Amino acid sequence: MTKTALITGVTGQDGYYLSRFLLQKGYRVVGLILPQRQSSLAKLGSLVNKLEIYAVDLSDSRVLSGLLEQVQPQEIYHLAAPSFVPDSWNDPLATLDVIAGTTTRLLMAIRQAGLATRFYQASSSEMFGQVERSPQDENTPFRPLNPYATAKLHAHWTMVHYRQRYGLFACSGILYNHESPRRPTQFVSRKVCLAAAAIKLGISDRLEIGNLEAKRDWGYAGDYVESMWQMLQQEKPEDYVIGTGKLHSVKELVATAFECVGLDWTRYVVVNPNLVRSDEHFLLAANSKKAKQKLQWQPQLSFDNLLEKMVLKDLERLQNGTIVTSVKS
Structure with a gap:
């Protein structure tokens, strides 16, 4: 059935x-x-x-x-x-x-x-x-x-x-x-990946970001x-x-995404204090032992490969003209 x-x-x-x-x-x-x-x-x-x-x-x-x-x-x-x-x-x-x-x-x-x-x-x-x-x-x-x-x-x-x-x-x-290439652009992961792709193609020249030390799983x-x-x-x-149980900082996210397109992130990233979340937390990391034991579940795609997947998809979208959006803020 x-x-x-x-x-x-x-x-x-x-x-x-x-x-x-x-x-x-x-x-x-x-x-x-x-x-x-x-x-x-x-x-x-x-x-x-x-x-x-x-x-x-x-x-x-x-x-x-x-x-x-x-x-x-x-x-x-x-x-x-x-x-x-x-x-x-x-x-x-x-x-x-x-x-x-x-x-x-x-x-x-x-x-x-x-x-x-x-x-x-x-x-x-x-x-x-x-x-x-x-x-x-x-x-x-x-x-x-x-x-x-x-x-x-x-x-x-x-x-x-x-x-x-x-x-x-x-x-x-x-x-x-x-995250994924389908993440809306207001989320920091997609915002960073789209910015890296846009800067690589000469569409943009900088990325404004909040707290580079904030960490996520x-x-x-x-x-x-x-x-x-x-x-x-x-x-x-x-x-x-x-979750993966691994914490990565926003700085790592930015560096990895820009590395995917051969760029030095420090030349393009500007810290904007107005973008910092007031309810930020730094220690949210998953212990998924129960899911691994009972569900036999394991995350498959690594942090680096995930960002590469997202950046390459945004490069494709920008080159095809299927996305037009601000990537500065």
Whole structure:
């Protein structure tokens, strides 16, 4: 029997890689998008022709319940969320509803429809926030530092409560930073890679950056979506920390990306204090021992190869004229 997977946030970075992965597994893949975001389907390219797409208001519990009864998914991957953390300060209440409210409505819909659907909640390392030790595992206390992280924590605990109280097969992946050529340009990884490519081609002459000493645990999104699927194939639902466990500074990120195109980064990079995050954290690194043991999951693409992949793709886009964007700020 063909399995049906439903993905919220299907046009995002993770939605794309997860859709591609599940199609290769022989799944029927149903993607949900907001009615006002239908233009974003273009980001899926030719993949969109292989998916079933529904434009749905995720704030409407009745509509969600009806859709689940219609689609009858064996698996739900709830990825929809505003992903750029600093923006959550602009509208904390909307951030809370989009992240935690939608999670709650989906869990309610599964229960009300009486489905045996397995549910994946996209949690975030941002929930750990102000950590006292590194690396972090599934038992590390949560101390969120921003509205995005707080909303993710609300959604995470709601998922846990539904699992414990109602016996739903619900779990979360606490994912660390994961990048790809499909990352939006406001994220530092893609911003740096695009700038390196633009400077190489003479389109730009500098890159403004914030804190060069900030460190991240960066991995490849294509690797991380496999862990989501693996979690829903287990005998019982559990939560897992997913990351590489290796910290790299923004300075290393910049140096490596510019090296991919044969440039000395120090000639082009300008530090702009206004770009420094006030809720910066330096010690968020994953201890993914549980995922490696129980899921047999391992990150495959190295930090250097990931950046090379991103820079070369941006070079291609700029040369083909398929991307026009500011890379200075």
